Amino acid sequence: MIYEKIKGKYIYFHTFYAKNHINYNFEIEQIRKDFLNSKVQIINADSFFNLEHIIEVLKISLSAEERFTMVAKKIEVDFLMRIIGTNNIQNALKKGGIKNNQYNTLIAINNNLCHNIKMKEKITLLFGPSNDDIFFNKEEKEKKLEFFKKELGLEFINEESILKFLIEKSVLIYR
Numbered sequence: 001m002i003y004e005k006i007k008g009k010y011i012y013f014h015t016f017y018a019k020n021h022i023n024y025n026f027e028i029e030q031i032r033k034d035f036l037n038s039k040v041q042i043i044n045a046d047s048f049f050n051l052e053h054i055i056e057v058l059k060i061s062l063s064a065e066e067r068f069t070m071v072a073k074k075i076e077v078d079f080l081m082r083i084i085g086t087n088n089i090q091n092a093l094k095k096g097g098i099k100n101n102q103y104n105t106l107i108a109i110n111n112n113l114c115h116n117i118k119m120k121e122k123i124t125l126l127f128g129p130s131n132d133d134i135f136f137n138k139e140e141k142e143k144k145l146e147f148f149k150k151e152l153g154l155e156f157i158n159e160e161s162i163l164k165f166l167i168e169k170s171v172l173i174y175r
């Protein structure tokens with residue numbers, strides 16, 4: 001389980017392997033109903049570089065929310081569009097939305113830690129324990145590094161430069 005505090009908000013990350021037989025959209029809507037003041041988004045693990053990438057893009061989205069400059073009406077959608085690097089909601093959903101038969105990461109944004117703890121309990125019951133180890137697995141990191149080098153067309157770029165590039169790309173998304 002990974003918690004962060006960003007711009008006064010409590011963030012909870014929960015990584016799980018999505019299976020075909022579960023309707024995750026229904027489950028997420030139930031979580032949203034149970035935790036009305038919470039914001040929840042699921043992104044497939046192949047659509048982001050690493051945990052730092054998620055955190056930095058969240059900072060950008062939360063800043064955009066404060067300044068009323070979001071690229072979408074909801075923070076969850078703004079974040080998804082920025083992490084993918086597109087100003088088209090459909091493209092963001094297609095590329096970054098939940099995918100079955102692979103790892104996905106749920107990101108929950110709350111105003112207080114108690115809601116995150118209660119939400120974590122419910123999410124764990126629904127999706128099982130979080131598989132945070134994939135963020136730190138050496139083989140997974142190498143696989144992502146090679147994928148993003150190819151995706152960006154930059155074969156000789158290092159990990160730090162990829163991260164900086166992706167973060168800068170998320171800043172440049174506009175309506």
